[in-house]
Amino acid sequence: MSETKTSFMDKFQSVMEKTLVPIGMKISSQRHLAAIRDGLTVIIPMTIIGGFACLLAVPPVPSTVTEPSNFFYAFLLAWQSWANANSAILMTPYNLTIGIISIYVVAGVAFQLAKQYQMDPINNMLSALFVFLCVSNAIDFSTSSITISRLGAGYMFGAMIMAILVVEINRFFIKKNIVIKLPATVPPNVAAPFNVLIPLAVSVIGFSLLNALCTSLTEDGLTGLVYQIFQPLMSATGSLPSILLINFLMTTFWFFGIHGANMVGVVTTPITTAALAANMEAYIAGEPMQYIFAGSVNSVFGNWITYTSMLIVIFTACKSAQLKSVAKVAIVPSIFNINEPSIFGIPTVLNVYTYVPMLICSFINFSSYYLLASSGILGKFFVTLPFTVPGPLAAFLATMDGKTVILWAVLFVVDYFILRPFITTYDKQLVKQESEAAE
Amino acid sequence: MRKIVLLCAAGMSTSLLVTNMQKAAAEIGYETDIAAHPLSEAHLYCGDADIILLGPQVRFELPKIQKQFPDKKIESIEMRAYGMMDGKAVIDHVKKVMGD
Structure with a gap:
């Protein structure tokens, strides 16, 4: 029985290692996605x-x-x-800040992408900001007014796309050497801004025309059109099955000892950031919030609970020297959501005894929150926090709903009982190994 | 004096290891300057490093960092040593790689 189980796991492991892991690595190091993730991180x-x-x-x-x-x-x-x-x-x-978040997004993403291409980040950032403002339809000089909402959360995706397009156009022109050439005696600091002059003019004219066309057709302009395209994607990613799939992938990446959140983050960060900002706009307007998959919700109600609960299992039910010494090192960082000591010390890497219960726990944890939040019993996430804020406090501060703390505590106990049989079995093995090694 | 830079996703979990490495280095009188930073800031801090160590969870970024710093020694930290935050094991490894 146990032999067939291991061979299945071996097969699973080798299939995953050959397919999922390289795909994940490729996606997470994809230039544009990485620039969006890093651009959103700086804000x-x-x-x-x-x-x-x-x-x-x-x-x-x-x-x-x-x-x-x-x-x-x-x-x-x-x-x-x-x-x-x-x-x-x-x-x-x-x-x-959040009220005009698109301005920060366009600047952050353009800067990070230019840095990756080893182009001048400041020139590219300012170019992207300029072009974005041209197509935002936010500023009306005839009435000296700014429509703030056109720079808010809804237009974030437009900001990301504009940042990427403007930097790519700059890069294309510089690569083809279509730039204004100054005499060699001109110092490079003076010459650098002239490099973007021609592509910038092309971007401004091209996108302004395109935006005028969009505005006459849809009355919402280019950035509004992008929002219309991304809206279904945002709702689809926010559904329970797709979040569970995301959590499955995260746990699986960590099973291979690879930073799961970093991998999946290139796809999820833009969505959770936009959702969080939209929820906050709703909170201020006194309207119901729309998005459950917002901010750090799938970590706070995901495996962060499980890692800490696992250490309590070790403290209360395990005997092996290895687990006990890791748990002592790991417990304090774990409270602050830093779980690498557990991941590499217990280890949970390539460890079926931890992988299986962690998958079960992450499904139960998130599904419980999702169902309670979607039925309106629990509040939704709308505040950004540093990722090191301990779980229960993070749940409370991000939702301003004390009931989320109760759910957190219940799940902590539930996870404990799910983990306990798996971890103690693993512990018995370790005890046996340790006593064999001592002989 | 060896300058050692540790990199991970946010520079948080590697910073836990830094203190233990400093202690281990001081015990054997090995002169070091050790710091932890996020991967995204590698270009700011790795320029004058003698060796760059990656947390095992971001080991897949090694080729990218190696391309950024083609002349530098770059290693990913051994998983078990990382999990136990074993500063001594990591310092021993650094000494071996650097030939000190």
Whole structure:
């Protein structure tokens, strides 16, 4: 029985190693996807500050709370009236970050892509920003007004695409050597900006014409059209089966000792970032949030719970010296969502005893949250946090819903009981090996 | 004096190892300057490194980093040593590679 099981696992392992792993590596190192991921990573600090400013400005006061009947309600109502009085100041950091997130996105993505091509990042970043503003339909000089919403979350995908196209056009012209040539005596710092002059003119004229055409046809312009195209993709990726597939892939990459989140992130980061910003816009407008697959939700309600729970299993039920010594090293980082000590120390790499229960746990964890959030019982994620914020706190801060902490605690216990039989079996093997080695 | 740069996805988990490596190096009087950084900032910090070590979870990035720094010694950290945050094992490995 156990022999057939191992041979199946061996086969599975070798098939995965030959197919899935190289595909994943190729996708994650694909230039444009990597530039989008890295470009969105650099704007995280801005979105964290914007998110917390928004929380301060719009306190999570349930509509049923109208009287300061206890200390907590009194606190909430006092906070609300303070926030209302200072709303303009408090909302400024939000408005200037997540409110116009597309500007940061176009700059970040263009910079990262130019860096990958070893082209001048600043020139490319400014070119992309300029062209994006040309096609955004956000600024109307005839009335001296800016339509802020046209620079918000909905147009992020347009910003990513424009950044890539502008840098590619610059690159094409420089590669074909269609640039303004200055005499060799001109210092390179002076000459560099002239390199982008011709391609930039081509981009501005070309995309402006294209945008005028789109605007006359759809009234929403080029970036709006891109949004229409990406909208179904966003909803499809946010469905339960596709998130479970994503989590399966992440756990499987980690099974091979490869950074799963980094692999899958090139595809998911743009979607979860856009969804998070859209949820936050809804929160401020007082409308229901649309997206469950937003921010770090599939890590907070995914295997982050399982890794920490696994260490508790080791502390309470395991005897082998190896597991006990790893658990001591791993527990503190694990609380802050850094699980590499467990991954390479227990190890969970190429370890069927951990892989199987981790898959089960990640499915149960995420499905539970998904079903409760989609039925409106739990809040959805709308605040960006540093990834090292411990799980229960992250769940609470990102959703402003205390009930998510209860679910987190329940899942922590559920994971414990799922993991326990697998981990103790593995532990017995290790104990046997250790005693054999000691003889 | 050996300058050692560790790289991983966010520079977080490798930074745990840095302290242990510094301790291990101090014990044997091996002079080092050790730091951990995210992969995406490799170009900022690896220029004057004697050796670059990758966390095993990002070992697939090795060819890319090698292309960026063709003349440098680049190694991926052994998984077990990484998991146990075993600074001594990693320092021993560095010494072997560098021939110190």
